[in-house]
Amino acid sequence: MIPTTLRAGVLGCGNISDTYLSRARTFEGLEIVACADTDAGRAAAQAERYGVRGTAPDALLADPEVDIVINLTPPRAHATVGAAAIAAGKHLYSEKPLGVSLEEGRALATAARAAGVRLGCAPDTFLGGGHQLARKLVDEGAIGRPISGAIWFATRGMEHWHPDPAFFFQAGGGPILDIGAYYVTALVNLIGPVKRVMAIGTRGFAERLVTSEGPKRGTRLPVEVDTLVVGALEFACGAVVPLTATWDVFAETTFRLELYGSEGTMLLPDPNFFGGATRLSRGGAPFERVEPSAMAYARPNRRTGRGEDVADYRILGVVDLARAIAEGRPHRCSGDLALHVLEVLCAFDRSAREGRHVAIETPCERPAALSGGDLAWWSGREAPAA
Ligand SMILES: NC(=O)c1ccc[n+]([C@@H]2O[C@H](COP(=O)([O-])OP(=O)(O)OC[C@H]3O[C@@H](n4cnc5c(N)ncnc54)[C@H](O)[C@@H]3O)[C@@H](O)[C@H]2O)c1
Structure with a gap:
């Protein structure tokens, strides 16, 4: 079955944005269509490199084509940028940490619940x-x-x-x-x-x-x-x-x-x-020594060039979020x-x-295990080297 594809916009085109933008096409169910940054030059450069629309942060939040905002700004901007995305009616996936204080994190969770949008957050390495x-x-x-x-x-x-x-x-x-x-x-x-x-x-x-x-x-x-x-x-x-x-x-x-x-x-x-x-x-x-599935070994880490133990798929959490929305199930x-x-x-x-x-007072359950589902999401397309 071909999954519904949700569309995402990246806010923050700095160091880690290469990984998200390059790995997105490795999986089915999510497409990154736009990117933005307060530094317009960075947004334009990443847009050209990855074939997405480069735009300003406000325009990205107002874009009806964007279902999910991926917040890749520095930690101190996570709460304000995330709140703006939720207020614009977008599902939000934030890089970690969710906020720089528990109060910031709680405010995002409350706002997302009130707006009826999904809130997701890195790390997705698990x-x-x-x-x-x-x-x-x-x-x-x-x-x-x-x-x-x-x-x-x-x-x-x-x-x-x-x-x-x-x-x-x-x-x-x-x-x-x-x-x-x-x-x-x-x-x-x-x-x-x-x-x-x-x-x-x-x-x-x-x-x-x-x-x-x-x-x-x-x-x-x-x-x-x-x-x-x-x-x-x-x-x-x-x-x-x-x-x-x-x-x-x-x-x-x-x-x-x-x-x-x-x-x-x-x-x-x-x-x-x-x-x-x-x-x-x-x-x-x-x-x-117990080896994981082939997927975990497929690509080298962009910074070290080493493969195997340092394979980097920072986007998988957003793919799971997109697929969870389409399938009507909780995201991990x-x-x-x-x-x-x-x-x-x-x-x-x-x-x-x-x-x-x-x-510790906030409740949480273990996320559902992925019984081989990660391989089912694999698009078969090689990600370009970041
Ligand atoms: N660099 C890594 O290897 C790495 C790995 C995992 C997670 N992360 C996380 O990713 C996030 C970003 O890290 P980075 O290393 O890419 O940082 P960075 O400083 O390289 O990039 C951040 C970008 O966000 C932009 N920005 C700042 N405020 C903004 C705003 N209000 N609206 C739009 N754009 C804004 C900046 O201009 C910059 O281009 C952090 O939360 C970090 O913890 C980074």
């Missing part, structure tokens, strides 16, 4: 073959009852590769809101919602020097958020998972996402990407999930400042 395979293993009981795990990422940060990295160090940035979103969403997909959070936070550097190529090179950025956070999450299922998240480590680029259960141990793929194998030990036996990267994750992420900062546990 829809990739890597994490869907892990989900299948957990659901089959491969680790038994989840007891604990580990979230660990320690890197140098963003100012050595992103051309305009100021937002990473402002409110709404920092390793927890920016990268932690992938890890927490991945674990909620696997073992369900979080019950409470505790943390200590600090910052290793008062300012950061931009060393990426481009006009911002040499700029010094003030650091307004913690760049080293150590804490723990207690999940509703009873599992307690420690977390270390930092951008203050020059020579490290390591990550760990692990689950320890009553029957087994799982070492999970990088939740920032769509592919990667899971390493599974059943009852203490040697680790076996939902406002409820994003709001729950945002509350968890904001709770790290609150716990660190107030010196106490923070209880």
Whole structure:
């Protein structure tokens, strides 16, 4: 059956827009028809490159051809840009985080509900073959009852590769809101919602020097958020998972996402990407490497050029949203999930400042698993190299 195709407009034509614009044609059910940016030159360049209509933000919101607005602006603009899209009667899919505070996220969720439009939000990486395979293993009981795990990422940060990295160090940035979103969403997909959070936070550097190529090179950025956070999450299922998240480590680029259960141990793929194998030990036996579907391996990552573990399909959440609207079912990267994750992420900062546990109140259920459906959405067309 040929699916109904919904049409989307991209708001924000910066660094990540290449991935969305190039990957959209890889899947059926969604077509990007327009893009806009407050920088008209950027919108025009992306429009020409990807064969879509380049326009101004207001015109994109007023465009009757646009069903879904994909908000790819920096975090601090998510709430205002998202609210304008909802007010224009569009379904909204936002890059993460949903807002830079829980209040911003709640306001978007309330506005979307009142307007009768869908609210979706990144990350969508848990829809990739890597994490869907892990989900299948957990659901089959491969680790038994989840007891604990580990979230660990320690890197140098963003100012050595992103051309305009100021937002990473402002409110709404920092390793927890920016990268932690992938890890927490991945674990909620696997073992369900979080019950409470505790943390200590600090910052290793008062300012950061931009060393990426481009006009911002040499700029010094003030650091307004913690760049080293150590804490723990207690999940509703009873599992307690420690977390270390930092951008203050020059020579490290390591990550760990692990689950320890009553029957087994799982070492999970990088939740920032769509592919990667899971390493599974059943009852203490040697680790076996379990491979995901072919889809997760099909394209290399645009930044690193590496394939496999870093396959990048940032658009899959919007494709699921479009298909969910057409099919009249819930979408997986939902406002409820994003709001729950945002509350968890904001709770790290609150716990660190107030010196106490923070209880999580927003309800959320695990999104439905994708029983091979991702491959069914594949258009068969190769995405052009971004
Ligand atoms: N860069 C990445 O690799 C990456 C990966 C995953 C997610 N994200 C997320 O995507 C979002 C965008 O990141 P980016 O790296 O592309 O940022 P960026 O700064 O490169 O691009 C943002 C663009 O939005 C435009 N913009 C700002 N305010 C606007 C407004 N009110 N209306 C229309 N356009 C506006 C800017 O002119 C700029 O072109 C962020 O939320 C980030 O967390 C980025």
